[in-house]
Amino acid sequence: QITLKESGPTLVKPTQTLTLTCTFSGFSLSTIAEGVAWIRQPPGKALEWLALIYWNDDKAYTPSLKSRLTIAKDTSKNRVVLTMTNLDPVDTATYYCAHFTRDASGWSSGHDYWGQGTLVSVSS
Amino acid sequence: SYELTQPPSVSVSPGQTATITCSGDELSNQYSYWYQQKPGQAPLLLIYKDVQRASGIPERFSASSSGTTVTLTISGVQAEDEADYYCQSTDNSATSVVFGGGTKLTVL
Numbered sequence: 001q002i003t004l005k006e007s008g009p010t011l012v013k014p015t016q017t018l019t020l021t022c023t024f025s026g027f028s029l030s031t032i033a034e035g036v037a038w039i040r041q042p043p044g045k046a047l048e049w050l051a052l053i054y055w056n057d058d059k060a061y062t063p064s065l066k067s068r069l070t071i072a073k074d075t076s077k078n079r080v081v082l083t084m085t086n087l088d089p090v091d092t093a094t095y096y097c098a099h100f101t102r103d104a105s106g107w108s109s110g111h112d113y114w115g116q117g118t119l120v121s122v123s124s
Numbered sequence: 125s126y127e128l129t130q131p132p133s134v135s136v137s138p139g140q141t142a143t144i145t146c147s148g149d150e151l152s153n154q155y156s157y158w159y160q161q162k163p164g165q166a167p168l169l170l171i172y173k174d175v176q177r178a179s180g181i182p183e184r185f186s187a188s189s190s191g192t193t194v195t196l197t198i199s200g201v202q203a204e205d206e207a208d209y210y211c212q213s214t215d216n217s218a219t220s221v222v223f224g225g226g227t228k229l230t231v232l
Contacts, residue, residue: 037221039167047159047167047210049221060219063125096166106218110157110172112179117166 002026004036004097004115011121012087018120022080022097026113029055029075033101036080037111038071040093048093053080054102087122094119126150126215128224135230142198144227146211149192156194157212158187160205161226167210171196198229206231 008020020038027034037052051061051071061069070083080097095118098111128148136142146156156174159167169178171187174194184199198205211224 039223046226047161047212047223049212049223052221060221062220062222107155107173108157108214110169110178110212111159111167112169112172114166114168 002099002113004099004113006095006097006115006118008095008118008120010119011123013124014088014122016087018082018084018087018091020082020084020095020097020118020120022082022115024078024080024097024099027099028078029053029073029080031055033103035100035102035108036073037098037100038080038082039096039098039111040091041096041117042090042093045093050095051082052100089122092120092122126220126222128211128213128222130209130211130224130227132225133228133230135232136198136201137232138203139200142201142205142229144196144198144209144211144229145193146195146213146224147193148213148222148224150216151189151192151194151213154214154216154218156187156189158185158196159210159212160207161210162207170209201229201231203231205229 004024034055038050053071068085097115099113101109158171161167174189186197208226210226
């Protein structure tokens, strides 16, 4: 059974750096085709995809935030870490991590398992 | 940047059929995915690769694709289907993922 759980600070000051950790079980990021993505959702607003990392360490970022985001994996600890720099109040959101796989043709299976999300507020 | 467009809201009576559209320039050559999100919960994958139902999803949920528009259809809508629905796809490089703005389904 696949489970994911996000952890990190609940309150961050503007201009600070946010570090979020996704701890998962039921799969390994050393296994071909596995991946983890980060998605956020400001209160009352739509989902916004942020970044993903594949088993082979390939990464992708949403273009609008690419300069502020870093995603990395720790395969031995079954963790994926997302770092976001220069936080602003508009970054207040629930941050989710989600599992996906990629088929032999390179297409995603969709984000089939999600963590419960963690609410991060940015305020001075 | 690439965008997916959904209607903000759709209303339907119980037992009727709800259709939610999603349009985007790259949908004719990139797969689409659909998620349901109820208040206070994480999204739930409904449909993957345009028309495939995810594991455990009732048959009343189906999807179709035509050109640059994809459609989620919920047949025999039930009160429990009231939720926000999001489409998702990728840009033409197939690397950057994007979500639509979401559609709130109200069951009257």
